[in-house]
Amino acid sequence: MLAVVGASSIDDLFVDVPEAARLAGKIEGLPDHAGELSVERQMAALARKNVAAGDVPFFLGCGAYRHHIPASVDHLIQRGEFLTSYTPYQPEIAQGTLQILFEFQTQVARLFGCDVANASMYDGSTACWEAIGMARRITRRRKAILSSGLHPHYVSVARTMARFTGDTLETEPPRFGENTDVARLLDRIDDDTSCVVFQYPDVLGRCADMSELAARAHEKGALLVAVVTEPVALGMLKSPGEMGADIVVGEGQSLGVGLQFGGPYVGLFACAEKYVRQMPGRLVGMTLDAEGKRGFVLTLSTREQHIRREKATSNICTSSVLCALAFTIHLTLLGEKGLRQLAELNFDRALYAAERLASQYRLVMTNKTFFNEFTLSLNLRESRPVVRELAARGILGGVSLGRLYPGEKSLERGLVVAVTETATKADIDTFIATLQELLA
Amino acid sequence: MTINEGGWRPERPQAERRAHGGTHTGNRALMLEEPLNFEIGTLEATGVDFEPANMGPEVRSSIPWEGAVDDVYYEMRELARGAPIGLPGLSEPETVRHYTRLSRQNYAIDLGLFPLGSCTMKHNPRLNEKVARMPGFADIHPLQPVETVQGALELINILADWLVRLTGMHSVTMSPKAGAHGELCGVLAIRSALEARGDAREVILVPESAHGTNPATAAFAGYRVENIPATAAGRVDLDALKARLGPDVAGLMITNPNTCGLFEPEMIAISQAVHAAGGLVYCDGANFNAIVGRVRPGDLGIDAMHINLHKTFSTPHGGGGPGSGPVVFSAALTPFAPLPFVEKRDGAYALVEEENAGEHHGASFGRMVAFHGQMGMFTRALAYMMSHGADGLRQVAEDAVLNANYVLRSLDDVLDAPFGASGPCMHEALFSDKGFAPGLSTLDLAKALIDEGYHPMTMYFPLVVHGAMLIEPTETESKAALDEFIGALRSVAQRAKAGDEALKAAPVFAPRRRLDETLAARKPVLVYKDPAEQSPSP
Numbered sequence: 001m002l003a004v005v006g007a008s009s010i011d012d013l014f015v016d017v018p019e020a021a022r023l024a025g026k027i028e029g030l031p032d033h034a035g036e037l038s039v040e041r042q043m044a045a046l047a048r049k050n051v052a053a054g055d056v057p058f059f060l061g062c063g064a065y066r067h068h069i070p071a072s073v074d075h076l077i078q079r080g081e082f083l084t085s086y087t088p089y090q091p092e093i094a095q096g097t098l099q100i101l102f103e104f105q106t107q108v109a110r111l112f113g114c115d116v117a118n119a120s121m122y123d124g125s126t127a128c129w130e131a132i133g134m135a136r137r138i139t140r141r142r143k144a145i146l147s148s149g150l151h152p153h154y155v156s157v158a159r160t161m162a163r164f165t166g167d168t169l170e171t172e173p174p175r176f177g178e179n180t181d182v183a184r185l186l187d188r189i190d191d192d193t194s195c196v197v198f199q200y201p202d203v204l205g206r207c208a209d210m211s212e213l214a215a216r217a218h219e220k221g222a223l224l225v226a227v228v229t230e231p232v233a234l235g236m237l238k239s240p241g242e243m244g245a246d247i248v249v250g251e252g253q254s255l256g257v258g259l260q261f262g263g264p265y266v267g268l269f270a271c272a273e274k275y276v277r278q279m280p281g282r283l284v285g286m287t288l289d290a291e292g293k294r295g296f297v298l299t300l301s302t303r304e305q306h307i308r309r310e311k312a313t314s315n316i317c318t319s320s321v322l323c324a325l326a327f328t329i330h331l332t333l334l335g336e337k338g339l340r341q342l343a344e345l346n347f348d349r350a351l352y353a354a355e356r357l358a359s360q361y362r363l364v365m366t367n368k369t370f371f372n373e374f375t376l377s378l379n380l381r382e383s384r385p386v387v388r389e390l391a392a393r394g395i396l397g398g399v400s401l402g403r404l405y406p407g408e409k410s411l412e413r414g415l416v417v418a419v420t421e422t423a424t425k426a427d428i429d430t431f432i433a434t435l436q437e438l439l440a
Numbered sequence: 441m442t443i444n445e446g447g448w449r450p451e452r453p454q455a456e457r458r459a460h461g462g463t464h465t466g467n468r469a470l471m472l473e474e475p476l477n478f479e480i481g482t483l484e485a486t487g488v489d490f491e492p493a494n495m496g497p498e499v500r501s502s503i504p505w506e507g508a509v510d511d512v513y514y515e516m517r518e519l520a521r522g523a524p525i526g527l528p529g530l531s532e533p534e535t536v537r538h539y540t541r542l543s544r545q546n547y548a549i550d551l552g553l554f555p556l557g558s559c560t561m562k563h564n565p566r567l568n569e570k571v572a573r574m575p576g577f578a579d580i581h582p583l584q585p586v587e588t589v590q591g592a593l594e595l596i597n598i599l600a601d602w603l604v605r606l607t608g609m610h611s612v613t614m615s616p617k618a619g620a621h622g623e624l625c626g627v628l629a630i631r632s633a634l635e636a637r638g639d640a641r642e643v644i645l646v647p648e649s650a651h652g653t654n655p656a657t658a659a660f661a662g663y664r665v666e667n668i669p670a671t672a673a674g675r676v677d678l679d680a681l682k683a684r685l686g687p688d689v690a691g692l693m694i695t696n697p698n699t700c701g702l703f704e705p706e707m708i709a710i711s712q713a714v715h716a717a718g719g720l721v722y723c724d725g726a727n728f729n730a731i732v733g734r735v736r737p738g739d740l741g742i743d744a745m746h747i748n749l750h751k752t753f754s755t756p757h758g759g760g761g762p763g764s765g766p767v768v769f770s771a772a773l774t775p776f777a778p779l780p781f782v783e784k785r786d787g788a789y790a791l792v793e794e795e796n797a798g799e800h801h802g803a804s805f806g807r808m809v810a811f812h813g814q815m816g817m818f819t820r821a822l823a824y825m826m827s828h829g830a831d832g833l834r835q836v837a838e839d840a841v842l843n844a845n846y847v848l849r850s851l852d853d854v855l856d857a858p859f860g861a862s863g864p865c866m867h868e869a870l871f872s873d874k875g876f877a878p879g880l881s882t883l884d885l886a887k888a889l890i891d892e893g894y895h896p897m898t899m900y901f902p903l904v905v906h907g908a909m910l911i912e913p914t915e916t917e918s919k920a921a922l923d924e925f926i927g928a929l930r931s932v933a934q935r936a937k938a939g940d941e942a943l944k945a946a947p948v949f950a951p952r953r954r955l956d957e958t959l960a961a962r963k964p965v966l967v968y969k970d971p972a973e974q975s976p977s978p
Contacts, residue, residue: 001919005845005864010838013845013864014734016703021739026830029605033829036567043823046598047576049591051584060581063810070488072536074573077758080550081543084564086895087760092950093890096546097759100539103477106967110526116966120761122617125810153810156794160778160806164628164662179515207519237519251810261592262582262811263617264762276964282760287960290945290953293466299960305620305656306901310665315656318618318750322758329539332477335529338486345490347516355509369515391585399583406795421490 053259053396057427059353061373061418062203062399063124063151063229064262065254067342068422073256073329077322087282087318091297092289097321098296101284104328111234111331112226112248113241114270118281119298120324121267121316124229124251125157128197130269130280130314131225131247132158135195136167137278137313139222143192146171148181149202151229152404158197167194173408176377179368180208186216193222195247200226200240201233203404204366204416205373214244223247230254231268232420233371235343247271255334256326266323277303280314342421346372350419353428357417360432362439366414373418375401378439383415389438395431471951474541478968481528487535526970545951546759547895553917553925555847557868557898557910558651558699560729560751565827568754568820577819582811586791592815593782593789599822600766600782603747606833608738609768613777615813619726622746622765623657623693625778625808629744629769630691630720631661632776632805641690641719647676649699649902651724663690670904674700674859674870678709685717695724696740697731699902700859701844701868701910711741720744720773728752729914730841730867733834743770749814752836753821764817775803780812839915840867843922847911850926854933858905867914873907877939882907885936887954890947892928 007013014022026032034042053066060066077083081096088094088101101119108117121127132144144162146155146169155171162169170188175181185196196217201207214224226240228250240248252266253259269281276283277300285299305312334342350372357376358365367374376398378386384402391397401414419428466473530538547554554561572578580589596614603612616622627644634640644658648667655665668684671677676694692714696704704710711721723737723745729752737745749755750763757763769777779801780793790796791812797804828836841864848869852860856874859865873882886896886909898910913922935943947953 001842001846005842005849007845007864010842013838013841013866014703016705016863016866017731017735018705018708018740020708021735023734023736023834026834027605027733027736028830030602030830031826033832034826036827039567039823039826040571042826043571043595043819044574044576046591046595047571047574049594050576050580051588052575052579053581053584054575054579058581060583062583064582066579066581070532072487072532076536076539076543078569079540079543081546081548082759083569083756084549084554084561085546085759086554086556086559086561086757090547090886090890090896091955092887092947092952093545093547093895094759095951096542096544099474099476099542099545102966102968106476106478107527109967122621122762123810126617126621126808151810153807156807157809160628160808163806164631165660166662207516209519234521234525236521237516238521239525258578259581260578261580261589261815263809263814264764264816266762273966276966283964283966285960286965287956289955293952295952295955297955297957297960299957299964299966302961304652306652308656309652310655310659312652312656312659315620315624315653315660316618317620317653318748318757318761318763320617320762321760322756323762325539325759328477329535331527332481332530332538333487333532333535334527335481335486336483336524336527338488338490338529339525339527341486341490342488351509351512354512358509368511369519370512371516388585388587391588396581396584396588403583406793 051396056394056396057431058396059398059417059419059423059431060396062404062416063153063251064259065230065418065420066259066422067232067254067420069256069258069330070333072333073326076329077326082322082325088298091295095295098284100325100328101321102286102296104324105284107328107331108268109270111231111239112270113239114248115273116276117268117270118279119284120319120321121269121281122320123263123265123267124249125154127249127267127269128154128227129158129161131249132167132195132197134247134278134280135223135225138275139194141192141194142166143168143170144194145185145188145196147185147198147202148172148174149204149206150197150199150227151203154227173405173411174204176366179206182208182213185213189216189220189222191220193220195223195225197225197227200228201230201371201373204375205370206367207237207369207371209243210240210245211243225249230371232343232346235339236347237371246275252327256330257323264320264323266320266327276300278313279303281316281319345421349421349423350374353417353419356428356432360436372420373416376415376417378413378415381439382412386438390434393434395434397431397435472541472544474538476968477530477538478528481530483524483528485529485531487530487532552893553913553921554895555897555911555913556895557912558726560912560914561757562754562914563916564754564756565824567827568823571823572816572819577815590789595822596782596818597784597789599818602825603766603768606732607745607768608736610771611774611777612766612768613781614766615778615780615809616746616765616767617809617814618761618763619746619748619765620653620657621808622767623653623724624660625767626722626744626746627657627661628805629773629776630722633720633773634690636803642688644690645684645692647694649904650693650695651699651726654693654724658693673862674702675704676710678706681710682713685713685719687718689717689719691720691722693722693724695727697727697866701865701870702859703866707740715741726751727867730837732837733830734837743773749817749821754824755817755820762814762817764814776805778806778808779804836915843913843915843917844869846922847913847926851929854930868910868912870905871909872905876936880936880939880943882909884943884946885932887946888932888935888943889928891949892932894925894928
């Protein structure tokens, strides 16, 4: 091969590299290659140092939920034709991915109650920021009002970005004892507001009707952005679109994806069709081929970076297609009936746990509404050390608000508990008994 | 704008379809047609069975406590869904068959050479898939107490160490979700550093051959974008760059090796010039596969560079993600790196987040994403690195570059190589459409390559070359596989030059013929509508 190339050695191929930057040998401080068995052994040793959710009673949520994923989902996304293909730029040989993304877009749009959805974003938090940016472009206003129930990491991402884009964000931490901050949000919407961002169910698990918010926002020329971090809830709850949300974004991890320590997940992004040209991300559309057969292509790409460059609606390129496939396969396996059953099962498990917990001493149930997640307030202790003590006793018992809102005195006793279909009655009972011991 | 008011959808009558397909079903043996799940599923069907949801009533009768649950029931009833969502289900066998059939309409690395320039479509070792699915990685929650995820944090730290050593940079931030997100991270760090100096500046310079994400990212970060021209040899024009640098220029976003597949021989001088003018240098790391183990970006004066774990380190592309885009930083930019990151303190691993950033990392520009990044990609990438080792990674670059040069020199007699005279290429071979018969284009050649059983190369990019064809074979391919590909490309190139009009009809043998993208954009159909919702054709 070197002869064909006209080089005498591999080094000849790197002549353009300045001499000062040429490495004579291997990079130091790194091991040499290792066999499959050895690598697997080393990785397994690291994996064993973690407590896997499936091995203990487990009650964490706050934006990432543990659901049972049918075995066929993971089997199907491991097919090489899905796993090892590229972004479908050549539609004639990418109809598999394209058609499934079309199914995904339709499922997301219907679940959220919107006209259209895109072919995925990185995750819920980045989708949320993109929605705020989209609202700015549509309304030409720069003030976004964030509900106190919006996940604090989502707030944090938006705050980071707003500092560079010149957007103003109004935000406050959540308050115990109120079911929703809708009333306060209503008062704050004014003629400078680009959008109100409202999470449903919110980070404390509370669920509130946002119809009034939508009406007031529209009256003032602003948009309502709804954020859904637990899409399973929409198996039994009204969709944000039904309540008048203009843009609905969310985290799709609950369906098909798994916890994975926070990533990769899949961002969901849907909106009213009149706003589609301001949408970020890829869109798949239906068309015909030269023989008149139905097929699918990436479309409306004049919004995107590879065509519009600095005028694009977003810089996103690679998104989260394989996770979107997993979402769609899982949701197809569930179907309408299965999703509703799954939602009811979650609600029922959470009710069971809530009722048991609320009858215990030394804690207060703060939610008047919830789906599969609610917030307790411990009477006498900060929740953060309690969560650690629970972990030491082999129970992953929720997310402490001390961790999510560090320094926020009013929330430090809060403990957010998620109960999905994966929690058994025994898990719940063990958790409650242990919590009582620790609080005694 | 209102799209597709009439509910139009592209469809031809069954009889006409049969005439085209030649069979009753429209199938052609193993090439199977497959409807949408919305067309074959029903609202009653499900492929999942659940335990009965009966814990609630049982407990309600047994615990003498009043209030909460009944109230919640009442409140939640107000929010209950009325009408069906419209999500048809399939049984498990139907689901498996539906998606297996669809999978067969995709090209993939597992099927053959995937020469997409700038995308680094290399083999995805299955060991990586296996380790990523170990419950200790796949089934841990991002907000578990750090005491229960020490192995995950250690893994992130080990991977970070590999990345820092391989790039010769000062630090790395792991959370960005993909390449473009990494670019954004780098540019925000640059802007933060300049703001800390009291001088945010206004302009980011981008070579005209850059990936589209570069200008989009700079604009997203609030900068104005200006292009820097290339020389006839396909490199950044250093004189033009120097002439443009000044107190308004925040920095340069450069790709090296560049998008013409060439190393920038004056990279050190370029960095020095930018630094001398008070700017900072961002390098798009999409092409790191050409130099991994042979050149460290830290030795080239670069201040920030993202690494596509889904390119250089073989995490699968998955049809368009998920990716992962860690960013390595110089010492100058390290204080501004985003949250969170992992630190080892007193023998244990800790997460540095908003609450404890103040101690050492108060200058951090903040959080870019919920949680801590693409753990599922970290496990795969580290397994790949450990498998290859320092020796194997160096060989990756060498083989990738050798393969690209072999393609370049095996075809430059039949295809125009615009920069063929300026020496060896790096890991990509670039050709133009010069010499094609009138009326035939790069697109026609690419589509003909599909009929030959290959995924086409990157087309019409970089924009600086007419009808560009950018071929990246990667180190995955053997000489035999390259020779077969070269034979196929030679054949279609000769047909393009000879004016073979049949190319315009290609592909003929793919699951679909050329698709009408204009139609798709003119009357967008982005979601499925049930036939009952549709009005008759327009």
